[in-house]
Amino acid sequence: MGAFDSYVGLVRCPRCNDQHWIEGQTKLFDPDYDTQSYFTVGEPCPKEIDFPRLAAPLVDDQWMRMRDPVSTTHLTLLVDGDDLYACNCELPLAIVLHFELAPATVTLVDIRAFDARDPALPAELDFVDTYWPPDLNAAARRILARHPIAARARQLTHWITRRFEHDDSPLAPRTWLVGPTRCEACGDVRERTESTQLSDDKEPSLFGAGWTGGALFLGTRVPFDEAWLEEDLDHNWYLRARHPVGRDRLVILGHPRAFGCACGAGRATFVSHYARHPGALELVESRGWVLCETRQHELVERR
Numbered sequence: 001m002g003a004f005d006s007y008v009g010l011v012r013c014p015r016c017n018d019q020h021w022i023e024g025q026t027k028l029f030d031p032d033y034d035t036q037s038y039f040t041v042g043e044p045c046p047k048e049i050d051f052p053r054l055a056a057p058l059v060d061d062q063w064m065r066m067r068d069p070v071s072t073t074h075l076t077l078l079v080d081g082d083d084l085y086a087c088n089c090e091l092p093l094a095i096v097l098h099f100e101l102a103p104a105t106v107t108l109v110d111i112r113a114f115d116a117r118d119p120a121l122p123a124e125l126d127f128v129d130t131y132w133p134p135d136l137n138a139a140a141r142r143i144l145a146r147h148p149i150a151a152r153a154r155q156l157t158h159w160i161t162r163r164f165e166h167d168d169s170p171l172a173p174r175t176w177l178v179g180p181t182r183c184e185a186c187g188d189v190r191e192r193t194e195s196t197q198l199s200d201d202k203e204p205s206l207f208g209a210g211w212t213g214g215a216l217f218l219g220t221r222v223p224f225d226e227a228w229l230e231e232d233l234d235h236n237w238y239l240r241a242r243h244p245v246g247r248d249r250l251v252i253l254g255h256p257r258a259f260g261c262a263c264g265a266g267r268a269t270f271v272s273h274y275a276r277h278p279g280a281l282e283l284v285e286s287r288g289w290v291l292c293e294t295r296q297h298e299l300v301e302r303r
Contacts, residue, residue, distance in 0.1 A: 003031045007039040007097060009111035016089040016190075017262035020113065024083045026097075028063055028127060029106060039097075039108035047106040054101075058145035059127070061138055066125040066156060067149055075099045078125050081132025084116060084163055088192050088259065092116035092164040096124060116160050122153035133159045173213040175199045177272055180218070181286045185265035192288065194270045196254055197237040206235055206252075207281065216272075216283045224281040250274045250281060261288060 004025035011020050029047055031037065037045035051072060057065045063077075079095040086092045094116035100107045114121050130141050144155060175198035182189045199205035199213040210223025228235060229250075232243040238252065254270040261268065273285040 003027070003033045003036050005029055005031050005037045005039060005045075007108060007111075009041050009108070011093075011095060011111050011113040012262070013087040013089060013091060013093065014113055014115055015091040016087060018087055018089065019260045019262065019264065020087070020093070021258045021260075021267065022079075022083070022095055022111065024079050026077065026080070026129075028059070028077060028129075030060070037106065039099075039106075041108050041111060044102075044105040044107045046104060048104065049101050049106065051101070058130075058141060061141060062129060062131055063127040064130045064141065064145055064152060065149070066122045066128055066152055069126070073101050075101060076124060076126045078128045080129045081159070081163055084160070086164065089190075092160070094118075094121055094160065116164060119157065121160075122156050125156075128156055133162075173199050173201045175205070175211070175213050176215045177270065177283070177286050178215045178217050179283075179286055181270070181288045183261040183263060183265065183268075183288050186261060186263035188261060188263065192286075194254065194257075194286070194288075196270075196272075198252070200237075203236040206238055218283055218286070221277065221280045221282045222274075224276075224279060226276070226279075246276075248276055250276055 004027050006023065006025050008021070008023040011022060012018065013020065029037070029049070030053075031047075035047065037047060039045060053059060054075065055069055059065075066078075075098075077097045077099065079097065084092070084094060092115070094114045096112050096114060097108060098110040098112070100109050114124065130136055130144075136144070144152060175196045177192075177194040177196060179191065180189050181192040181194070198207065199211060205211045205213070207222050208225030210225065216222065229245055232240060234240050241253070250273075252272050252274070254272070257268045257270070259268060260266050268288040271287045272283060273287075274281040275284050
């Protein structure tokens, strides 16, 4: 593996104001194993900067300028294409890193989230990583770098559009929770979609052989083999929090997520409530909760 600088931070969705904890890597500042930096907002990192190198339209055949240099000390970078994603409100997010440069230090001063479809986005950027577009080889990158900035901006818009094209692949074998979800901290209720490990292509579903994946809505009944509940055993991805479980319900706690409610309570943890019926479970409630350890033991049978 190569040497990369890392970054972590917190942004808010410009549409719904949800919080997102983001992290990733970049090699724009050309680190080696002795000069790798871990960027967090406001913390200067020792780094020798080759300023003439960063003035080029294409740096290291990889990072392409989206605008002429507007500052010798401030630089903005779009995160790598693989790190672009959509908020739960379905807004495609473009995460932009803001750096302050000095002869001996680099400081991550801000991280912002934009609507990735905003035509004004390229004008906010100094550099984008051109390794992720699937139709751009090294020769094409060099040719594009010689085009006017307006042409590069149009190409970036095209790449981002393709990155967020609708995925028509089936939901199976994953299980998705879809529907109104309540935040325990503030009571806000929003339509959310949550990917779970209740089924996948590597392990049998927690529900049993009768369920192979798909979307669960409130009121959905899932075929359920409940025989394994009688023993104090874990099951695939899920750990038992207490035994025995209730005869009329099953409550499942998901894993902490990299986003949280706009109220600022912290990372979301989804809790799904199921009513137990003979041979079936019915999804009756979904909550995006932030839970301390004691609340987990109070509220869930399975984690």
